Amino acid sequence: MNRVATGESRSLARPDPLGLALFAVGAVALAGLPFVVFKMNRIVPGVPLDFGAALPSRLAVPCLLVCALSAAAAVAGRSAWLRLVTALGGLAAVAAAAAAAADRLTPPGNLVFRIAPGAGCWLLLACAALLAVDAAMQLRPGPIARVLGLVICLGATGMAFSRGVFDDLSIMREYAVHAHRFAAEALRHLELAFGSLAAAVAFALPLGLMCHRLPSLRAPTLSLLNVVQTIPSIALFGILMAPLAALSAAVPLAAKLGIEGIGAAPAVVALFLYSLLPIVANTALGLQRVSPAAIEAARGMGLTEGQILRGIELPLALPAILAGIRIVLIQNIGLTTIAALIGAGGLGTFVFQGIGQTAIDLVLLGALPTVALAVASGVLLDALIESIDRSRA
Amino acid sequence: MARVGAALKFAALAALATFLVVPQRFASLFAPLNPSGAPPIYDQGNLLALALAHLGIVCLAAVASAVVAVTLGILVTRDRGARFLPLSRTLVGFGQTFPPVAVLALAVPLVGFGEKPTLIALFAYGLLPVFENTVAGLKAVPAEPLDAARGMGMSASERLRSVELPLALPMILEGVRLSVVINVGTATIGSTVAAKGLGEVIIAGLLSNNDAFVLQGGLATGLIAVLLYEAIGVLERRVCRTSRIA
Structure with missing residues (x-):
């Protein structure tokens, strides 16, 4: 009994191993890795600058203080709220420091110099983000709180961008060059992703239902869709160009509808084909898991097959179907x-143009919003699925 | 049914091997796809060499990511690493929302063009399924055999080696299988950053409007993915059988 008690008090005094590990990584990133990279133009290799060289001490010291505070909270703090708030503070401080370094290193009016965040900066941001995520998870937020957190984070980031805080950083320089196309391309991205998803849902739900009702159909359908998934995406996009070009040439109506060999049509068809397997498989699985007792009871109450499908089977299978939609999205x-x-x-x-021009900032301009979009979609759908599960329980 | 499946797989393997070794035999099959008179079979490199380079990158990345992911999975399921388990699980889930192209594109600034960014992207993307399945497999080991092993006086590392890992092995292999299949497809994208592989054939087709090339590269890659999936499945079943006997 005594030994257990001393063991517990010791474990409370012991520093948090996760906090200690992230602190060590962050300290190495700060001391040993370049904080920003200074480039004479967008494609030449840059000159790495460490934290001390990138920032004057009147800016470096406050940033270091905030980082030290979040590190101390991470290593020794017991309250998850304290760790969350200090970690978010550290995240903001490092981002602000990078923006300030870019502002300081760029002569006024110069649009050719590029100041990009260096490995140390990215690593520090990652450490702070991990600390914040870990603390947030310990608070066990419900679905609504998670969505709210996402909205706040996106709102704060969006506000910082719209007020021009990061305008001197290389990625935003690249944005300024491509600003006239950025919104249109982002919208096009959403149209392609969500349009093909909508088409796939409309087609795959009935198909999944059929696979559930006719077991002999299930194995061949699923293995066919499995094979579709193994075709590499660039090949499927390419293969679809020929038949769609032929269709457009042969059927004037198709051409009038904007179906062409190059462009959106083959992309939507390919995305549609890739989307089928997860939705069909999850629909069939979700329907299969509905308890036969519930269906029997409904039948006993005199419900028709259509009413049972709409009122019992589909609602009960909804979380599984949504999980399939999450994968597809x-x-x-x-x-x-x-x-x-x-x-x-x-x-x-932007990604492929950037790869073609060896302009890394342009690659990031395409890749970072894509990642943010995917992560935000994942959080939203997870919250939706969990809220449905909770309302059941 | 099983015999038909086996015959199909064998036929697929034979077709793939023939195509890679003597692709010109298939020229008449692909000729209708490019009426412009361009060569019907990829002629800018040896298909077999490209396929082997493709497989080489995928396997190298798979081995590296399996070693790292299994080690990490073991570490976070020990008592000492338990503090890292929730965060690493969230990280894995987060990582899976990363588009493979983005991983590839972000690796280019770090290491330049060529095989290296592809290797990094495949390694990073392959970590996730293996780690997830290692943790799930180790967590699912029932308490009875562990207690028995403890009663027999086995040390923690002996328990890990002779009880936990063998029982979790089928799950771990399933993760490896998933990551290999995803990576065979993702490796084709590597050719956009100048990695050697079958993606070269597809990209050459896209650039010269030659659908025959696109189809050849796509079919060969798809077949390799399906066959690898089946091969690892066979290995998995064999391991399951021996681990059940032991």
Whole structure:
């Protein structure tokens, strides 16, 4: 009994191993890695600058203080709220420091110099973000709180961007060059990802229902869709170009509807095909898991088959169906990036242009919003699924 | 039914091997796809060499990510690493929302063009399924055999080696299988950053409007993915059988 008590008090005094590990990584990043990279233009290799060289001490010291505070809270703090708030503070401080360094290193009016965040800066941001996520998870937020947290984070980031805080950083310089196309490409990205998702849901739900009702159909359908998934995306995009071009040439109506070999049509068809497997499989699985007793009871109450499907089976299978839709949505957002290769537009345009020009900032301009979009979609759908599960329980 | 499946797989393997070794035999099959008179079979490199390079990158990345992911999975399921388990699980879920192209694109600034960014992207993307399945497999080991092993006086590392890992092995292999299949497809995107592989064939087709090339690269990659999936499945079943006997 005595030994247990001393063991517990010791474990309370012991520093948090996770906080200690992230503190060590952050300290190495701060002391040993470049904080920003200074480039004479957008494609030449840059000159790495460490934290001390990038910032004057009147800016470096407050940033270091905030970082030290969040590190102390992470290593020794017991309250999850304290750790969350200090970690978010550290995140903001590092981002602000990078923005300030870019502002200081760019002569006024110069649009050619590029100041990009260095490895140390990215690593520090990652450490702070991990601390914040860990603390937030310990608070066990419900679905509404998670969505609220996402909205606050996106809102704060969006506000910082719209007020021009990061305008001197290289990625935003690249944005300024491409600003006239950015919104259109982002919108195109969403249209492609969500449009093909909607089409896939409309087709895959009935197909999943049929697979559930006719067991002999299930295995061949699923293995066919499995094979579709193994075709590499750039090949499927490419293969679809020929038949759609032929269709457009042969059927004037198709051409009038904007169906062409190059552009959105092959992208939507390919994304649609990739979307089928997760939704069909999850629909069939979700329907299969509905308890036969519930269906029997409904039948006993005199409900018709259509009423049972709409009132009992589909609602009970909904979480599984939504889980399939979540997989598809995230997959589509990622695959749409590749659709830029066949002229479909979307944020992938910037990624591939950047790869072509060896302009890393342009790659980031396409890749970072894609990642943010995928992560936000994942959080939203997770919250939706959990709230349905909770309302059941 | 099983015999038909086996025959189909064997036929697929034979077709793939023939196509890679003597692709010109298939010229008449692909000729209708490019009426412009361009070569019907990819002629800018040896298909077999490209396929082997493709497989090489995928396997190297798979081995590296399996070693790292299994080690991490073991660490976070020990008592000492328990503090890292929730965060690492969230990280894995978060990582899966990362589009593979984005991983590839972000690796280019770090290491330049060529095989390296592809290797990094495949390694990072392959970590996730293996880690997830290692943790799930180790967590699912029932308490009875562990208690028995403890009663027999086994040390923690002996328990890990002779009880926990063998029982979790089928799950771990399933994770490896998933990550390999995803990576065979993702590796084709690597050719946009100048990695050697079958993606080169597809990209050459896209650039010269030659659908025959696109189809060849796509079919070969798809077949490799399906066959690898089946091969690892066979390995998995064999391991399951021996681990059940032991």
